[in-house]
Amino acid sequence: MSADRNGTGYSVFTDTMADMTYPEVAEAAERGAVVLWALGVIEQHGPHLPLATDVYVPMAVLRQAKALLAERGIESIIAPPFYWGINAVSSSFPGSIKVRAPVMIELIKDVFASLGGDGFRRIFCLSGHGDAQHNRTIYDGIVAGCGPETIEGHFVLAPVMRDRLELDPADPRLVTYGKASSGTPGNLDIHAGESETSVLLHECMEACRCELIPGLRPTNLGMEDLKVWRQGGKQALKVTPMGYFGDPAAATAEKGREFLRQNAASVADAIERTLRAPA
Numbered sequence: 001m002s003a004d005r006n007g008t009g010y011s012v013f014t015d016t017m018a019d020m021t022y023p024e025v026a027e028a029a030e031r032g033a034v035v036l037w038a039l040g041v042i043e044q045h046g047p048h049l050p051l052a053t054d055v056y057v058p059m060a061v062l063r064q065a066k067a068l069l070a071e072r073g074i075e076s077i078i079a080p081p082f083y084w085g086i087n088a089v090s091s092s093f094p095g096s097i098k099v100r101a102p103v104m105i106e107l108i109k110d111v112f113a114s115l116g117g118d119g120f121r122r123i124f125c126l127s128g129h130g131d132a133q134h135n136r137t138i139y140d141g142i143v144a145g146c147g148p149e150t151i152e153g154h155f156v157l158a159p160v161m162r163d164r165l166e167l168d169p170a171d172p173r174l175v176t177y178g179k180a181s182s183g184t185p186g187n188l189d190i191h192a193g194e195s196e197t198s199v200l201l202h203e204c205m206e207a208c209r210c211e212l213i214p215g216l217r218p219t220n221l222g223m224e225d226l227k228v229w230r231q232g233g234k235q236a237l238k239v240t241p242m243g244y245f246g247d248p249a250a251a252t253a254e255k256g257r258e259f260l261r262q263n264a265a266s267v268a269d270a271i272e273r274t275l276r277a278p279a
């Protein structure tokens with residue numbers, strides 16, 4: 001992650017409105033800037049990655065997407081990331097903080113109302129966490145939080161997540177993008193595996209336990225294992241006793257750079273398409 005202004009290390013607030021002043025925020029709203037919002041979670045990510053991995057990854061994507069949108073004449077600001085989410089799958093591991101869906105929905109509504117009150121008209125939400133209940137709740141929060149008096153919310157998600165949540169492809173709140181993937185059918189890359197580890201190595205290596213990564217064996221798990229894992233709790237602990245699902249040792253910073261580049265470009269394209277679509 002890029003260094004903060006003092007050069008003292010990475011900050012999850014870098015490039016977000018949290019590092020702006022209120023007149024700067026007011027001017028951005030006045031100019032019609034859109035808001036980008038990452039919704040992650042604090043969750044175990046194996047013995048080698050920090051609990052905030054699902055916050056760091058979407059934040060890195062949004063920072064690059066913001067720069068790409070700016071090149072195309074679309075101004076955006078990034079809201080501080082959402083940390084507290086739903087952890088059904090990793091609930092048996094320490095450090096995975098679980099909040100209830102109604103709490104999350106109320107919080108999303110209040111953030112939408114605040115930003116809408118500040119004059120922002122559109123917000124694009126990107127999830128960093130694959131748990132279906134977490135993503136379902138983001139969608140429910142967007143539906144509850146949208147309105148002519150507040151802000152128009154969109155959920156930027158991969159078609160595979162939209163289909164898992166059984167959401168209507170024609171729903172105008174949904175903005176789909178082509179998420180880069182890795183792994184193979186016999187060695188799925190689901191959680192704290194090759195992609196997430198690569199992004200963290202590229203973005204904030206200082207938060208990784210790099211010395212452990214080469215010794216982590218691939219889980220070699222497939223779709224049937226994934227179904228059991230998704231039941232969460234003790235089932236997930238049984239399928240992935242180490243917490244990761246994939247092949248972290250295959251990760252490199254270079255792959256992380258490429259994964260980010262592809263996802264940011266795809267997210268920026270999807271947002272631009274939505275903004276340019278006739279009303």
Ligand SMILES: [Zn+2]
Pocket residue numbers: 045053054128129130191192196
């Ligand atoms: Zn993750």
